[in-house]
Amino acid sequence: MINFALLQTYSGYLISGAVVALEIAAIALIIGIVGGTLLALAQLYGNVLLRIMGHIYITIIRGTPMLVQMITLFYLFPLIGIIMSPFWSAVVAIGLNSIAYVSQIVRAGILSVGIGQIEAAQTLGFSPWQIIRLIILPQAFRAIFPALGNESVMLIKDSSLASVIGVAELTHQGSVIMSITFDALTVYAGVALMYLVMTSAVSLVLHLVEQRLSYVKN
Amino acid sequence: MLKIKNIIKIIKDRIIVNNLSLNIEYGEIAVLLGSSGVGKSTLLRILNNLETINNGIVELDGKRLDLKQVSKSHTIGMVFQHFNLFEHLTVEQNITLALQMVANKTKKEAHEIATALLKRYELADKADAMISQLSGGQKQRLAIARTLALKPKIVCLDEPTSALDPLLTNYVAENIAELAAQKYIVLVTTHDTSLLEKLPCTIHLMRNGSIVESAKSTDFFANKQNYPLIAAFVKGNH
Numbered sequence A: 001m002i003n004f005a006l007l008q009t010y011s012g013y014l015i016s017g018a019v020v021a022l023e024i025a026a027i028a029l030i031i032g033i034v035g036g037t038l039l040a041l042a043q044l045y046g047n048v049l050l051r052i053m054g055h056i057y058i059t060i061i062r063g064t065p066m067l068v069q070m071i072t073l074f075y076l077f078p079l080i081g082i083i084m085s086p087f088w089s090a091v092v093a094i095g096l097n098s099i100a101y102v103s104q105i106v107r108a109g110i111l112s113v114g115i116g117q118i119e120a121a122q123t124l125g126f127s128p129w130q131i132i133r134l135i136i137l138p139q140a141f142r143a144i145f146p147a148l149g150n151e152s153v154m155l156i157k158d159s160s161l162a163s164v165i166g167v168a169e170l171t172h173q174g175s176v177i178m179s180i181t182f183d184a185l186t187v188y189a190g191v192a193l194m195y196l197v198m199t200s201a202v203s204l205v206l207h208l209v210e211q212r213l214s215y216v217k218n
Numbered sequence B: 001m002l003k004i005k006n007i008i009k010i011i012k013d014r015i016i017v018n019n020l021s022l023n024i025e026y027g028e029i030a031v032l033l034g035s036s037g038v039g040k041s042t043l044l045r046i047l048n049n050l051e052t053i054n055n056g057i058v059e060l061d062g063k064r065l066d067l068k069q070v071s072k073s074h075t076i077g078m079v080f081q082h083f084n085l086f087e088h089l090t091v092e093q094n095i096t097l098a099l100q101m102v103a104n105k106t107k108k109e110a111h112e113i114a115t116a117l118l119k120r121y122e123l124a125d126k127a128d129a130m131i132s133q134l135s136g137g138q139k140q141r142l143a144i145a146r147t148l149a150l151k152p153k154i155v156c157l158d159e160p161t162s163a164l165d166p167l168l169t170n171y172v173a174e175n176i177a178e179l180a181a182q183k184y185i186v187l188v189t190t191h192d193t194s195l196l197e198k199l200p201c202t203i204h205l206m207r208n209g210s211i212v213e214s215a216k217s218t219d220f221f222a223n224k225q226n227y228p229l230i231a232a233f234v235k236g237n238h
Helices: A004-009 A011-045 A048-063 A066-079 A086-112 A115-123 A128-165 A170-181 A184-212 B040-047 B067-073 B091-101 B107-120 B136-149 B166-181 B194-198 B217-222 B228-237
Strands: B002-011 B014-024 B029-033 B055-060 B076-079 B154-158 B185-190 B202-207 B210-216
Touching: A004 A011, A004 A184, A011 A048, A011 A086, A011 A128, A011 A170, A011 A184, A048 A086, A066 A086, A066 A128, A086 A128, A115 A128, A115 B076, A128 A170, A128 A184, A128 B091, A170 A184, B002 B040, B014 B040, B014 B055, B014 B185, B014 B202, B014 B210, B029 B040, B029 B166, B029 B194, B040 B067, B040 B154, B040 B185, B076 B136, B091 B107, B091 B136, B107 B136, B136 B154, B136 B166, B166 B185, B166 B194, B185 B194, B194 B217, B202 B217, B202 B228, B210 B217, B210 B228
Parallel strands: B029 B185, B029 B202, B076 B154, B154 B185
Antiparallel strands: B002 B014, B002 B055, B202 B210
16 A cells, blocks of 8 residues: 655655646646737737648647657757757647647637727727727736636646656656655655646735736625 | 718718718708618718718818818718727716827827816716716716817717717707807707707708708708708607
């Protein structure tokens, strides 16, 4: 059965792995939100070329496994002269993947903002960019906040894929401990529990923030 | 004086506004009366650069208005049927945002203008409230305040009573009359004939994109037989 003493012994390894997992997820989420917002704007308001490029990007990213994308990038970057550590390779791969998914979330959020809001802003003299920045995006982000929260939880779990390119994140640390102790059940139960704690904590924080973002101030 | 001359608007081979001309003085309320789809709201949208025109010109004080610039110059303001207030902002921010970002007022100046307007429209105690916390009447007053903050010369109100409790019609009429008293050029669209009885205005009955009959509201209610088309519309609505 589960050997709690073993988990206690190796808790330092697991915690350091969990911190790396959170770092990967957090940076990838920032890349995803910034890139995804720009991609959504390009798809909605950009010219034909931008829209086609965006569509191709999303099709490729959504149509191939993230694991394959990560390994491909890891071996592709050095060939084109970009030398990155496994950590940054994983962050970039997961971030690029997140851009495609977040762009679709942001796109839906932008489309959910009523045309009346945009027309009101136009009659008040706001420029198109001001309308996007001050009227559309703040309302869109409130609408999509739960979906973005879901994406951040997904990214924490996706960070486990970084173990295949040697990043010392939580799953990788689990593999190392398992190779020392040969107690797969205990180690992976401990790893799973740590992912559960991280995703639950993030979900709770996001839920609290979502409540604060509510339009009605009580 | 606002002069609207020979405006034509065609959408998909359908004439929405048909060679419409109209003059309105400062301090005058022009009510465009008619059923849904006769082109009343389209005319207001044209004036606010929300629709392009196929033909016609608009002049203010003898000078041709570039309709593409009306929102930037804040010459014309619009109070929408459903108010279109910014739901993510507070009541005060709905007024101050355009003042700061478009009219380049400082935060302090914008706050002072907003405070005065909110006081005038009995919303001072709601300055920090969110839009969802306002009643329909309060939303409309805020929409008017937001429009007036930018000091337009012309104020357009699209169907001002349709989204409100009928009991509020008197109150809406008072607010519109106050705009005229402040010498704004006021354009109102409505199919609500009860508003006409409460509002000293010039009635312009529209059909198929054109004005088919016009009358001062006082003249109309004194001699309805002289204005058979408006009388028939009013009778049909009662």
